[in-house]
Structure formats: structure tokens, C-alpha cells
Amino acid sequence: MSYVSPGGKYSRDSRYITTRITTDGRDGFPVEPGRYRLVVSRACPWASRAVIVRRLLGLERALPMAVAGPIHDERSWTFDLDPGGRDPVLGIERLQQAYFRRDPGYDRGITVPAIVDVPTGKVVTNHFPQITIDMSLEWMLYHRDGAPALYPPALRSEIDAVNEVVYKDVNNGVYRAGFAGSQESYAEAYERLFARLEWLSKRLVRSRYLVGDTITEADVRLFTSLVRFDAVYHGHFKCNRHKLSEMPVLWAYTRDLFQTPGFGDTVDFDHIKRHYYTVHRDINPTRIVPAGPDLTNWLEPHDRAALGGRPFGDGTSPKPVTPEEAVPADHTPLAW
Incomplete structure (x- = not known):
């Protein structure tokens, strides 16, 4: 969700869900292989960062990925690439549903990348700058052998x-x-x-x-x-x-x-x-x-x-x- 000011300047809404998935679980979400689902669109440059880092670090099995289609409306990204238009793990048609499970009154952008807690179906975070840093630092136990140091x-x-x-x-x-x-x-x-x-x-x-x-x-x-x-x-x-x-x-x-x-x-x-x-x-x-x-x-x-x-x-x-x-x-x- 973004807006253009009366003066014509574009501003990005940066009110993200900043909950983190960490090794010690201090925000209530510990790193656990297979527990979470990374939702992305290959169209989005912010989500593409997470796709690249996940692949470079070898987190494919530890952090499974859902790919939304490239076209969305004002409500949300959709899972129209999947059979029946529904993500096979989360069981939802729109990413919006996972945001509303986290907060029924959520009024910010339904953005990707987003990491969803599979057991509850709730979005944990959509804070894209931190997501890739945490992949490097918090998910280290599940990096592949030979994973590069992207944030030394x-x-x-x-x-x-x-x-x-x-x-x-x-x-x-x-x-x-x-x-x-x-x-x-x-x-x-x-x-x-x-x-x-x-x-x-x-x-x-x-x-x-x-x-x-x-x-x-x-x-x-x-x-x-x-x-x-x-x-x-x-x-x-x-x-x-x-x-x-x-x-x-x-x-x-x-x-x-x-x-x-x-x-x-x-x-x-x-x-x-x-x-x-x-x-x-x-x-x-x-x-x-x-x-x-x-x-x-x-x-x-x-x-x-x-x-x-x-x-x-x-x-x-x-x-x-x-x-x-x-x-x-x-x-x-x-x-x-």
C-alpha cells in the first residue's frame, strides 16, 4: 500500500509486520524446518530477493516456498498457478486470508515476500529487508554445505x-x-x-x-x-x-x-x-x-x-x- 502526496511525490507504506523468526524464538516464532511457508511472486523485486537468498543458502527444504501468480487485484496476491487456484499447503486462494488470520482488522499492504506459520495459517512477517538477513543469520543451522556468507x-x-x-x-x-x-x-x-x-x-x-x-x-x-x-x-x-x-x-x-x-x-x-x-x-x-x-x-x-x-x-x-x-x-x- 503506497500513496502519492498532494505535491506529487510517491511514498511507499513501510508499516510492515516486523515479527522475526529467530534461532531462540524470542518473538514467539523459533526457527523450525518445515514449519513456515515463504510466499513470493517472481514478478516482485522485493520477493525475488528472498527467492535468491533462499536458493544460495540451500534453504529449500527447511523453508518451503509458495509462488503466487503475477497478477493481483486490490485485495491480494492469488494462488492461481496452483491446481484449483488454492495453495496446496495453506489451503487458501488469496494471501490476504493469511494476513487476516493474523489480524482481522489488518489495513496495510498485502505484500510479498511473506512468511506464513503453517500450523496457524497466520502471517509471521512481511518485513522484506529483515527476512533475507535472518535467512543468513538465524537459519544458519539449516544452510547447505558450502553456503556463501552473504552478510559477513x-x-x-x-x-x-x-x-x-x-x-x-x-x-x-x-x-x-x-x-x-x-x-x-x-x-x-x-x-x-x-x-x-x-x-x-x-x-x-x-x-x-x-x-x-x-x-x-x-x-x-x-x-x-x-x-x-x-x-x-x-x-x-x-x-x-x-x-x-x-x-x-x-x-x-x-x-x-x-x-x-x-x-x-x-x-x-x-x-x-x-x-x-x-x-x-x-x-x-x-x-x-x-x-x-x-x-x-x-x-x-x-x-x-x-x-x-x-x-x-x-x-x-x-x-x-x-x-x-x-x-x-x-x-x-x-x-x-
Whole structure:
């Protein structure tokens, strides 16, 4: 749930359910394998972070996942991808039902990612920034052998600092541009976005990853915005100074991550395009979904390995994605 101020500025409702699932269960929800269900949509960049981190850390069995369809209405995300339009574990048709089981008077956004307590059917949390951090720190007992350190102690302050500016100017910045209610608000968001992308390009011209020489939480958070840039943000959100594919450093960086197991194999371009162009009727009243862009260039060589760095540090690559969680072959260039 978000709104546009009288002055035309877009504001995101950040009133999330901040209950945490922790090793010691101090909020009443201890880490227990199989107890919870991570509800996501592959269309949503905030949810896609959780999908990537879960896969990199090997939490698939410990934290099962439900995938909502890419299109929702004002009430909620729906489970229309499942037989009968109902999640087979939670037994619900709409994510809204799990929120109302937690709080019948819930009046905030029905957002993904959300983690639901299966025994009660109630949402535990939808606080997306904390969800992925807790996957790294609180679910450690259930990480796969060789799981990478995505939030290492020595780099946390720098990761947090990078994440803060990337969130303000890029992750949320594209929305501030796309949903701006005035020319002035749009121009401000547009300029901040491209100034930050230039800053990121300078940072990444000599460094393969954003913080340190391995993939961290910072790379995951930036990737989910950049991978949507040409398909959605450039046209739909009017972020059209340059395409990602016209920004050499960021384009190579994003292709590097896309071609890394755990990143590109979670991306569903069909769901991404159908969500944005269909759901945002105020921006795209015809609901026509563009045929492009051409996606085959995502597999072109990126040459980023010459900068050094080790994607998974002292860890290893995750195993191939399981068939039941694979992105449909016609939705990703990795299968073409």
C-alpha cells in the first residue's frame, strides 16, 4: 500500500509486520524446518530477493516456498498457478486470508515476500529487508554445505550503507519516478536514479561485486532492480535516459550475476512483464504487455571474471534448481 502526496511525490507504506523468526524464538516464532511457508511472486523485486537468498543458502527444504501468480487485484496476491487456484499447503486462494488470520482488522499492504506459520495459517512477517538477513543469520543451522556468507560480520556496516542508498535511489527510486504525480517529482526521482546508477558504475568498474570480492546481500538487492530495468522500468516507469544494456559496466555486472547459479535461474521475465503492465492500470490503462525486449543478450559474455573475486567465497555453487521450482522454459533465456 503506497500513496502519492498532494505535491506529487510517491511514498511507499513501510508499516510492515516486523515479527522475526529467530534461532531462540524470542518473538514467539523459533526457527523450525518445515514449519513456515515463504510466499513470493517472481514478478516482485522485493520477493525475488528472498527467492535468491533462499536458493544460495540451500534453504529449500527447511523453508518451503509458495509462488503466487503475477497478477493481483486490490485485495491480494492469488494462488492461481496452483491446481484449483488454492495453495496446496495453506489451503487458501488469496494471501490476504493469511494476513487476516493474523489480524482481522489488518489495513496495510498485502505484500510479498511473506512468511506464513503453517500450523496457524497466520502471517509471521512481511518485513522484506529483515527476512533475507535472518535467512543468513538465524537459519544458519539449516544452510547447505558450502553456503556463501552473504552478510559477513566484517562487511556488514559497508553492506548496510550501500543498501541504504541503493534502496532510496534505485530500488524505490524507479517507483518514485514511475508513480510520480507531478513533473517536478518525476524529474527529481529520475535525476537521483541516474546519478546513483553512475555512482554504482564507478564503484563497479574495478570491483566485480559491490562490497568485498564475493557476492553479498548488497548484490542481491541491486540485482533484482537491474534485471527488471529494460523489460519494465525503462519504458513503463519512464526511466529512459539509458537502457541497462546501454550502461556498459552495469550491464556486464548484471549479466555476470544473471549467469551465476541462484540468480538468473530464479528470474521469470514473463511474470515480471505481465505483472507491471497489467496491474498498474493507472500507468498502462490498455494493459497491453510489450513483446520485447529481446532477452537473448542476457547470455552474452560479460568478461567480469577478469576483475577477480570469487562468487561464493569459500563456499560453492548451489545445486541445480529442482524441477518443481524451475522457471518455465519459455519464460527465461537460460532454457532457450
